[in-house]
Amino acid sequence: MANDNRTIDWILRVAVALQCAGYAWKVGVVGDSPLLGWLWEPRDVGGLALGETVGIRICQAVAVWLALATVSTLVSPSRLLLAGTLVFQIVYAAAAWQTHSGFPLDVTWLGRGPLRNAAEALVPYFPFASGAARIAAPLLLMLVHWSRMRKLLGVAIAPLTEWIARIAVALTFAAHGLEALSHHGGFLDMLIVATRNVLGLRLPEAVAQGLLTGIGLVDLAVAALLLVGRWRWVAMYMAAWGFATAAARLIVLDGYIGWYEFAVRSSHWALPLVLVLAWRLARPSTQVVQ
Amino acid sequence: MAFRLRAAGLWTPSLMLLLGLLAGATTWADDVAPRHLRVIWRAAPATEAVVAWTTDTAGTQHQLRYKAEDAEEWTSVASDPALQFEGTLADRPAPFVQSVKLTELQPATKYQIVCESDGQSSDEFYFLTAPDDDRPIALLFGGDSRSGIDARKQVNRMMAQMVAEQSVTGRPEILALAHGGDFIVNGTNLEQWLVWLDNHELTTGSDGRLLPIVAARGNHDMGPIFNQVFVFPDGDENYYALNLNGQARLATLNTETSTAGNQRDWLESELAANRWNNRWYLCQYHKPAFPAVKVPSGALTNWVPLFEQFAIDLACEADGHVIKRTPPIKEMSVNPDGVVYIGEGGLGVGQRSPKTRRWYLQDTADACGAAHHVHLLTFDDEQLDCRVIELGGEVFDQFTLEPREAPRTTAASE
DSSP states (O other): OOOHHHHHHHHHHHHHHHHHHHHHHHIIIIISSSSHHHSOOOOOOOOOOOOHHHHHHHHHHHHHHHHHHHHHHHHHHHHHHHHHHHHHHHHHHHHHHTTOOSSOOOGGGOSHHHHHHHHHHHHHHHHHHHTTHHHHHHHHHHHTTOOSSHHHHHHOOHHHHHHHHHHHHHHHHHHHHHHHHHOOHHHHHHHHHHHIIIOOOHHHHHHHHHHHHHHHHHHHHHHHHHHHHOHHHHHHHHHHHHHHHHHHHHSSSOOHHHHHHHHHTTHHHOOOOOHHHHHSSSSHHHHHHH | OOOOOOOOOHHHHHHHHHHHHTOOOOOOSSOOEEEHHHHHOOTTTTEEEEEEEEEEOOOSSSEEEEEEESSSSOOEEEEOOOOOOOOOOOOOOOOEEEEEOOOOOOOTEEEEEEETTTEOOOOOOOEEESSSOOOOEEEEEOOOOOHHHHHHHHHHHHHHHHHHHHHHHOOEEEEEEEEEOSSSSOOHHHHHHHHHHHHHHHGGGGOOOOOOOOOOOOOOOOTTHHHHTTOTTTTOOOEEEEEETTTEEEOOTTTTTTSSSSHHHHHHHHHHHHHHGGSSEEOOOOSSSSSSSOOOHHHHHHHHHHHTTOOEEEEEOSSSSSSEEEEOEETTOOOOTTTTEEEEESSSSSOOOOOTTTTSSSTTTGGOOOOOOOEEEEEEEOOEEEEEEEETHHHHHEOOOOOOOOOHHHHHHO
């Protein structure tokens, strides 16, 4: 692997390792996750009715897997562990879908009719959109770490890999943008509490709502721009914003919660950063094709 | 509850309703027969109440007839404009909410009510208004009725029995049910709300006594239907406070919107204005500040400092699906001057195991458990008695709190 491209590889490895560590703690130690809910809830409400004890044991086993994946990803990435992590991320989103743990996007403004019916049918799948970057991260690491195509083509990342990253980041930003436009209570609190904790100022809720509207619009705009062009400044903004919003959890939440809520969002900054570097390196390199 | 329809020739739909209920199905008769009668308390239950009911079609004329028990004349009030439920049903149009806000009621009075929609009348029901004096009263608190329909129905029947027994035995009247949220699984699913409304009818006594409800929004109660079921204004954020008698006040908070913004400001003003005008002050909300299973909600950061500053007596929480009681907590440690946190929800939902190794549950591990339950809170001038009643009637936990002394102001101390 060329030295220039090692950076991309390492960004993904660090991000996936952080993500695995965060989820291992959240699922296995804290035990507050849609996955556990899905496992133990009765079938009539979308659960698998396995009981709390079995559910907790499964979650603990998953956590062990993720802990191994954390170490392995940093030391020597394993296809098996990363594939398992990918499956976990998909199952986690499915659990949020099945237990209605995703953001309840309000679509009543669409009135009564087929458009709203279609939107209401899509809303339950929201966790797949908001979690797209987290789902994609282990897959991207596998595609980058063991890629022959990029060496053959002499590019930083192969076209398919690049498009997976672009779509995943765009979906994540678009979903969070819609949540911001809906004035998600948690987002409002994050703005208000972060302002209080960092600046010592009281941010009125009306101002926070206005900020969220702006943030939501920008999120949607950059999500669209990421799909239509290879603008490094767009990806750079998304990396910076993804990091800022993940790191805000460290400021707003108690430390023992904040660290893993930050960690599980590592792909929000890492994937755009990969695109920034890939597009910087997207020129034929003798080093790469050697 | 089967309605005895008074209009001639309506015995067939009435029978259909009865058969539907026996089959455990959501009833639908494609007419305007009033069903799902409910009394909702939001502001001043000594003198005000909202009465709402459901009709399958919009109808044209809806009214509520009511009278105080000792009055001779009935008063008729036209309902507010019918409101069609948001959401869709697979086999029929969404039904309608009819509602009337009653004002200028007499405190501690039995009111008989009959709902009428296009000539079809409900049975006669009654409810009690809250007293405005200092007489002892009781309140039911519970949460999480979102799953476990059979258990939900059993708990509802038990609550109706508790209300009746409390009244017959001369103990303080149970005035209302404070529901801490997560009524159903998916708040945008109208079918689930209609089943809940069917099941809520089981809280009505055999003598027609309605149990008023004080509703808090849970994370599963997302979407606009919650406000329609409980007749909140469109877009209302569902935080409010009301007096249960002259000396007990209950604030209902909403953990599903910003906890740090306007709601926190409102809570601070509300507590400053009313805490020390009342001997007892309670708050109810959905996601716990001191959870027995999950992680703390924004309530911990944004409300608990106010609870402690104004020394509320009890915080009633839901969401965790366990039975929980903490010792008094102040400044993140056990402190006799602190606030006791109870609840976590058992109105039907499957129960989990409380994590009693958490620092705030270690001293009260025996008061934590897993069983369907409701809390019975009884207020008098000497104590607040709290009992956790399991399905079946056994008392799982019981404790009392004594009234707090209001802090002396600087002016008073001078």
